[in-house]
Structures are given as structure tokens and as C-alpha cells.
Amino acid sequence: MAVAHDPRAGLLTGLGTVDGSAFTVAGKYPPAGSTVPARTGVPSVPTQDGRLNVVPTKLEWLMITPHGKAAVKGKSARHGFLGYAEAGKFRGVVWPLSAGNVPPEQPLYDTSPGASWDIDRAEPKRVTAGAMIIDSRWIPGLPQLRGTGGLLDDTLRITPRT
Numbered sequence: 268m269a270v271a272h273d274p275r276a277g278l279l280t281g282l283g284t285v286d287g288s289a290f291t292v293a294g295k296y297p298p299a300g301s302t303v304p305a306r307t308g309v310p311s312v313p314t315q316d317g318r319l320n321v322v323p324t325k326l327e328w329l330m331i332t333p334h335g336k337a338a339v340k341g342k343s344a345r346h347g348f349l350g351y352a353e354a355g356k357f358r359g360v361v362w363p364l365s366a367g368n369v370p371p372e373q374p375l376y377d378t379s380p381g382a383s384w385d386i387d388r389a390e391p392k393r394v395t396a397g398a399m400i401i402d403s404r405w406i407p408g409l410p411q412l413r414g415t416g417g418l419l420d421d422t423l424r425i426t427p428r429t
Contacts, residue, residue: 279329279337283397285357285378288312290397292350294329294339310348310359312376319376321346321361330386331403338386346375349384352399356391358382 282291289311297305311320323341331337337352342364349370351358362374370377370384382390 277331277402279331279339279352279399279401281352281357281394281397281399283357283394283399285359285392285394288359288376288378290350290357290359292339292352294326296329310350310361310376312359312361314376319346319361321348323348331401332386333403335401335403336386337401338389351386351389351391352401353391354401355394355399357394357399358389358391 278293278295280293283289291309295305305326309320309322311318313319321343323343326339326341329337329339335354337350339350339352341348345364347362347364347368347370349358349360358379359376360370360374360378361376362370366374378392379390382388
């Protein structure tokens with residue numbers, strides 16, 4: 268698993284349920300070129316003993332694509348988790364950190380078992396209840412609106428009220 272991230276990327280936020288699991292996620296890189304995203308994600312997954320709420324101690328990375336897909340990785344004291352999101356869909360993966368820093372072939376829980384770890388082939392499932400926002404507007408390389416003919420200028424000018 269290789270991740271290329273841009274700290275100027277957008278925002279991922281949402282909550283919902285997917286196939287018996289629940290998730291809340293909110294992530295964005297703070298300003299000043301941080302390589303660790305701020306905020307949190309909490310997957311809650313069914314287990315043989317009830318439910319496991321993975322309350323993270325940190326998010327390791329957040330990736331948002333220009334096509335409106337997102338992935339986030341974090342960990343708690345004993346579990347790692349991955350979340351993949353796109354419009355109306357989410358995939359949650361949870362594994363014990365005793366198995367390593369990346370999910371094993373058979374994680375503790377996966378809403379899309381056997382799917383790829385690649386963001387474009389992760390096969391997230393339809394969110395049955397909830398809402399999600401993936402804001403990719405800050406990704407470099409997106410076309411900029413220019414100059415005349417009714418399009419916006421490159422610079423947004425804000426005039427303070429006096």
C-alpha cells in the first residue's frame with residue numbers, strides 16, 4: 268500500500284451505516300504543510316461479542332482524489348482502520364495491530380471482503396443511512412477559472428465593510 272498525499276487537499280466528513288457497521292469520519296490536513304491530518308474517524312463494527320468501537324489515537328493519512336473519492340487510515344491503541352468513501356458509499360476495514368500496520372488478508376472486519384486496497388478498486392458499499400461530504404476543491408492541478416467572458420478571475424477580492 269503506497270499513499271501519496273497533499274496536505275492542501277480538501278475535507279472528508281460523514282457518518283452513517285453500512286451492512287451492520289457504523290462510522291463517523293472527519294478529516295482535513297491543518298495548515299502549514301502538516302503531514303498528519305487533524306480530526307477523527309470512529310468505526311463501530313459487529314463482532315462475536317457485540318460491537319467494537321475503534322476510537323482512534325491518531326489519523327495517519329487522508330487522501331482525496333480529484334474524482335471525489337477519499338481514503339483515511341488511523342489507529343487506536345489496539346486496532347488499525349481504513350475507510351474508503353465516495354458519493355453515497357463507504358468501506359470500513361478494522362484489524363488488530365498485532366497483525367501489523369497494514370490490514371492482513373483476513374482483517375477482523377471488512378464491509379467489502381476481498382476487495383482491493385487501491386482507492387479506485389476498493390468497492391465501498393452503499394450507505395444505508397447517513398450523510399457524507401468529500402470536498403476536493405483544494406487539490407492542485409484542477410483547472411482554474413480565468414478572466415473574462417463571465418468566468419471568475421484567478422483572485423477573489425473581498426472588500427471589508429466600513
